[in-house]
Amino acid sequence: MSLNKKNIHKIDSSAEIIILNKTKNLEQNQEELLENINFYEKSFNTYFDIKNNILYVSCLKFKKENIKTAFCTAIRFFKNLKIENLKINITQAKKELELQTIVEGLVLGNYEFLKYKSSNEKEKIKNINICTKSSSKTKEELEIELKKAFIICNSVNFTKDIVNNSPQDYYPQIMADDALKIAEKHKNIECKIFGEDYLKQKGMNALYSVGIASPHESKLIHLTYKVKNPIAKIILVGKGVTYDTGGMSLKRGDGMVSMKCDKAGAASIMGVIQALGSLELPFEVHGILGAVENMIGGDAYKPGDILKAANSKTIEVTNTDAEGRLVLADCLVYAQKNIQDFDYIFDLATLTGASIGAFGGYTTAVMGYNEKTKKKILKASKKSGELVGFLPFxxxxxxxxxxxxxDFVNTSANKNGAAITASLFLSKFIKNKNKKKWLHFDIAGPSYRQENWAYHSYGATGVAIRLLIKFMEDLKK
Incomplete structure (x- = not known):
């Protein structure tokens, strides 16, 4: 993808993409044609003018998220055509678009996970020229904006790949290897990996017990992004259950098929850290990931077991399928013991189906005690396009x-408000002095969808990366 200051008509390309929400600027015969085919009956209808090599995409609500979906519709249209390059005017429907909006629509919309397809070769578009002749910004400003957009989108797609990988190929050691690779690529990122001996030594029995029946060793992963003179210190804690059978409280068959997605919280944090390595935002950010596999076997932990967590609190296991909160519990304790003077501590987890019931499958459920921080998250949500909703304690x-x-059970027999009780369980592992610094993000719904959704493809979505990056950018102001 490249920027071009030439007039749009002088840019050589195989086809042009035009997003429309009205027909005023078209030639009369084109207007009549689009009206005759009910082009504006609904958003994201397409019409390809083969004579002039122009793809028109309808977008009735000209808002950022709709525009992204319109560009996604366009790039998917061209996927199976032998098109080598495209051109787009940065001004669409008399409105100058942000490059972030264009790039997210095209790059995220173009994503496919083809690793396991026997034939995974697709026709690839070699370049997309974005005409910036009408832009009010300088070339340098646009180049910075384009670079940033690519960094974020590539990190989102990197996260999607992690989550979409099958469980036989992606287990705790592989997650640890990927974390080490991120640190190797960026001088401002460090990585520490701890195995089960460390977990037992530090009394992290909640995390350790979840993975005890797996042939793959559980890992505690600590990624650190550092800059000189950070303006804030942020801890991100992620659930990295690389596969979840439900343990002895076995899931039903249909509910088990997509459980490779249970590592999405940890994967998204890896994506955030990777993006920060290139964006160089002025923060110190710690990613604490609990990488485990919840399996069954003779040595599996059981309903009725009493586990002592790293803060010496005891937990009666009433359901081994409520394993994510056990993993997070010890990770939260580890974070507070080993990282001092932090400003925020957020945890991300595919924690409860109840959060999907509360908001539908497209919204992250956010819970915590600090209303000011929630407002900051809501502001970042509106800017990034990632949906959030708040549930009260x-x-x-x-x-x-x-x-x-x-001291308490890991889940109640009363399933009402289960997303909230899961978050309240986690709050037991947040020190009183840190409760105002903590928020819980239940990403069970939007992290993985078994459908195409807006500009997201089937499967993983890389949820919360754009949200958290935007949250940090707003803190910088």
């Missing part, structure tokens, strides 16, 4: 976590 739901034999 209350004392009545917290009582559902009480245990007669331990």
């Amino acid at each position: 209350n004392d009545y739901l917290e009582k559902l976590l009480e245990s007669q034999v331990a």
Whole structure:
């Protein structure tokens, strides 16, 4: 993808993409044709003018997310055609678009996971020229904007690849290897890997117990992005369950098929750290990832077991399929013990189906005690296009976590408000002095969709990367 200051008509290309929400600027015969085929009946209809090699895409709501989907529609249209290059005017429908909007629509919309296809060769577009002649920005400003957009989109697609990888190929050691590769590529990123001996030594029995029946050793991964004189210190804690059978509380067959997605929280944090390595935002960011595989076997942990977490709190296991909160519990304790004077601590996890029930499958459920931080997340949500919703805590739901034999249970028999009770469980592992710094992100719905959704392809979406990057950019202002 390249920028071009020439007039759009003088740029040599195989085809042009034009996004329309009205017909005023078209020639009369073109206007009549589009009206006759009901082009504007709904958004994302397409018409290819083969004579002039122009693809028209309708976009009735000319907002960023709709525009991204329109460009996604266009790039998918050209996938199976032998088109070598395309051109796009940065001004569409008399509005100058942000390069971030164009790039996200094209790059994220073009993503496919073809690793396991016997024939995975597709016709590839060699270049997309973006005509910037009408732009109000300088060439240098546009180049910076384009570079940033690619860094973020490539990190999102990197995360998608991690989540989409099958469980036989992607297990805790592979996640640790990928984390090390990120550190090797960026001088401002460090990586530490800890195995099961460390987990046992540090009393991280909740995390350790989840992976005990797996042939693959559980890993605690600590990625650190550092710059000189950071303006804030942020901790991101991620659930990295590379596959989840449900353990002894076995999932039903259909519910198990997509459980490679249970590593999405950790994968998204890896994507954030990778992006930061190139964006060089002025923060210190720690990524704490609990990489485990929840399997069944003679040595698996069981309902009725009492686990002592790293903060010495005891947990009665009532359901081994509520494993993610056990992984996060020890990771949260580790983070607070080993990282001092931080400003924010967020955890990301595909934690509950209840969050999908609350908001549908496209929205991240956010919970925590700090209303100001929630407002910052909401602001970043609106700017990035990643949907968030907020669920409230209350004392009545917290009582559902009480245990007669331990400090608390890992899940209640009462399933009402299950996304909230899961978050309240995690709050037990946040020190009182840090509760205002903490937010929980339940990404169970938007992290993985078994459908094409807007400019997201079937499967992983790389959720929360753009949200968290935007959150940090806003802190910088």
